[in-house]
Amino acid sequence: MRKVAVVGVGETKFSGAQTKTGVELFSEAAMDALNESQLKQTDVQALFLGNVLGDFSEGQGSIQAFAAENLGLHNIPANRYEGACASGSIAVRDAFMWVASGFYDIVLAGGVERAATMGTPLATRTFAMFGDSRYEYPSGLTFPGVFGLLTHLYAAKHGIPLPKLKEQMAYTSVQSYHHGKSNAKAHFRKEVSMEDVLKAFMVCTPLQLHDCCPFSDGGAALILASEEVAKKLTSKPVYITGIGQASNGPLSNQNDYLPRIRARELAVEQSYKMSGRKPEDIDVCELHDCFSTAAIIAAECLGFFEYGTAGEAWLKGEADIGGKIAINPSGGLKAKGHPIGATGAGQVYEIAKQLRGEVEPERQVEGAKIGMTDTLGGVGATLCNLILERGW
Amino acid sequence: MEYKLTFQEYNEALKNDKLLGLKCLECGNIIVPPKMVCGKCNSTDMEIIELSGKGKIQTFTTINVAPEGREAEVPYTVVMVELEEGPWLTGNLGGVDPANVTMDIIGKPVIMKDNLVFAGDKYSAGEGASSNFHLVA
Numbered sequence: 197m198r199k200v201a202v203v204g205v206g207e208t209k210f211s212g213a214q215t216k217t218g219v220e221l222f223s224e225a226a227m228d229a230l231n232e233s234q235l236k237q238t239d240v241q242a243l244f245l246g247n248v249l250g251d252f253s254e255g256q257g258s259i260q261a262f263a264a265e266n267l268g269l270h271n272i273p274a275n276r277y278e279g280a281c282a283s284g285s286i287a288v289r290d291a292f293m294w295v296a297s298g299f300y301d302i303v304l305a306g307g308v309e310r311a312a313t314m315g316t317p318l319a320t321r322t323f324a325m326f327g328d329s330r331y332e333y334p335s336g337l338t339f340p341g342v343f344g345l346l347t348h349l350y351a352a353k354h355g356i357p358l359p360k361l362k363e364q365m366a367y368t369s370v371q372s373y374h375h376g377k378s379n380a381k382a383h384f385r386k387e388v389s390m391e392d393v394l395k396a397f398m399v400c401t402p403l404q405l406h407d408c409c410p411f412s413d414g415g416a417a418l419i420l421a422s423e424e425v426a427k428k429l430t431s432k433p434v435y436i437t438g439i440g441q442a443s444n445g446p447l448s449n450q451n452d453y454l455p456r457i458r459a460r461e462l463a464v465e466q467s468y469k470m471s472g473r474k475p476e477d478i479d480v481c482e483l484h485d486c487f488s489t490a491a492i493i494a495a496e497c498l499g500f501f502e503y504g505t506a507g508e509a510w511l512k513g514e515a516d517i518g519g520k521i522a523i524n525p526s527g528g529l530k531a532k533g534h535p536i537g538a539t540g541a542g543q544v545y546e547i548a549k550q551l552r553g554e555v556e557p558e559r560q561v562e563g564a565k566i567g568m569t570d571t572l573g574g575v576g577a578t579l580c581n582l583i584l585e586r587g588w
Numbered sequence: 589m590e591y592k593l594t595f596q597e598y599n600e601a602l603k604n605d606k607l608l609g610l611k612c613l614e615c616g617n618i619i620v621p622p623k624m625v626c627g628k629c630n631s632t633d634m635e636i637i638e639l640s641g642k643g644k645i646q647t648f649t650t651i652n653v654a655p656e657g658r659e660a661e662v663p664y665t666v667v668m669v670e671l672e673e674g675p676w677l678t679g680n681l682g683g684v685d686p687a688n689v690t691m692d693i694i695g696k697p698v699i700m701k702d703n704l705v706f707a708g709d710k711y712s713a714g715e716g717a718s719s720n721f722h723l724v725a
């Protein structure tokens with residue numbers, strides 16, 4: 197298997213509903229990635245694109261083919277990836293595997309979504325499609341509802357009084373918004389206080405407004421290349437050194453593990469094993485904090501903190517820049533935003549920028565050498581992790 | 589290979605407050621909702637059984653923001669119940685004001701009755717019943 201590097205990255209600002217089409221959003225991100233890599237359209241051999249709900253948000257299926265043509269990537273094979281909120285990550289993972297295998301040398305991977313364009317009622321309906329449509333949706337279970345269930349279960353299993361857990365959760369949001377404020381690409385660029393978070397509207401118990409990520413529009417793109425190609429293009433290749441992916445069925449069938457997410461633990465184990473790295477080696481992690489509790493559960497499954505203790509770690513600053521592990525310096529899903537098809541590719545964008553030392557100084561993890569991404573799709577149905585390292 | 593207990597059969601029974609599942613004749617595992625193979629041992633040698641509909645609440649959430657088309661239903665409470673026979677099942681909580689559901693409800697015994705039916709929307713390929721759990725007095 198060959199080494200594979202990220203040699204160019206691009207990302208639009210993540211935002212609320214906007215007028216740019218999915219093709220336009222992805223094309224903007226992809227041109228930035230292509231220009232940064234100094235490659236030409238004719239060098240790109242395939243496009244792997246995460247897009248979840250284009251059919252619903254703008255009546256567009258097969259967006260990958262239209263994006264390829266729009267970008268001047270004439271007639272190359274173009275695949276669309278749907279793994280709910282992990283779509284962008286699984287597109288990047290597949291791109292990695294095809295380049296690693298030697299079949300391709302240069303692949304464009306990424307994602308795009310217009311989740312905000314759908315508006316809250318349709319977005320809530322379509323996001324609920326990533327639970328079991330026959331055996332879960334009749335109850336009215338929504339996506340925030342899934343994490344409402346997991347939050348109460350987490351409190352009960354770990355014996356943490358709910359008000360205490362709520363305080364920990366609120367702090368994860370305060371930290372996320374703080375970093376989002378200095379990220380030019382973030383959906384929300386404002387501070388929130390503990391009081392703001394704990395006073396806000398209850399979306400579903402016990403999750404309040406800032407415990408939840410927004411529906412966002414946006415796109416992200418990456419050029420992946422073999423080591424041989426990468427060495428000719430850049431003095432700062434970011435190598436993908438570990439990958440992991442796993443799946444799960446309906447939430448109730450995961451009962452032996454909940455609130456732990458079994459598919460995440462398997463994907464995490466694969467990526468650590470492949471890279472030869474351990475949780476303590478990771479300097480910076482972009483993890484899937486679609487909800488406050490999702491951040492806490494993810495940080496534990498990733499091995500950064502003991503089960504039942506991540507919330508406390510956040511309060512102590514251990515999950516922040518300068519702490520034990522810098523989590524979501526981008527602002528994460530709650531502040532940077534969550535254009536679901538693009539989110540995972542956006543996480544890789546952030547890690548690449550962090551390792552290259554190119555983010556805003558307020559949120560730069562100084563000297564970061566090893567980074568990790570973590571993306572969750574559906575009710576723990578699709579989990580994907582990537583480990584990235586400086587190649588210089 | 590023929591599917592042993594389809595959604596349609598499961599759903600028709602659920603509408604009549606009957607909870608069907610599968611029992612694996614290889615390992616004894618109880619499977620609900622139904623699947624092609626036993627979740628523990630992958631055997632297809634399973635028989636259809638009727639479950640008691642009794643269990644204990646493991647977790648809950650009261651939902652205030654509805655998906656498109658279900659605005660009239662909020663607020664409502666979704667629960668996950670550990671059934672007497674072992675599996676967990678997602679359903680609703682009936683007979684309790686959603687505004688008054690707190691952590692105290694976790695661990696409480698419930699029984700399924702007066703099941704609900706989501707009539708379906710343009711995406712759902714028809715209706716779907718939801719088990720409706722009630723606290724045992």
Ligand SMILES: [Zn+2]
Nearest residue numbers: 612615626629
């Ligand atoms: Zn069995």
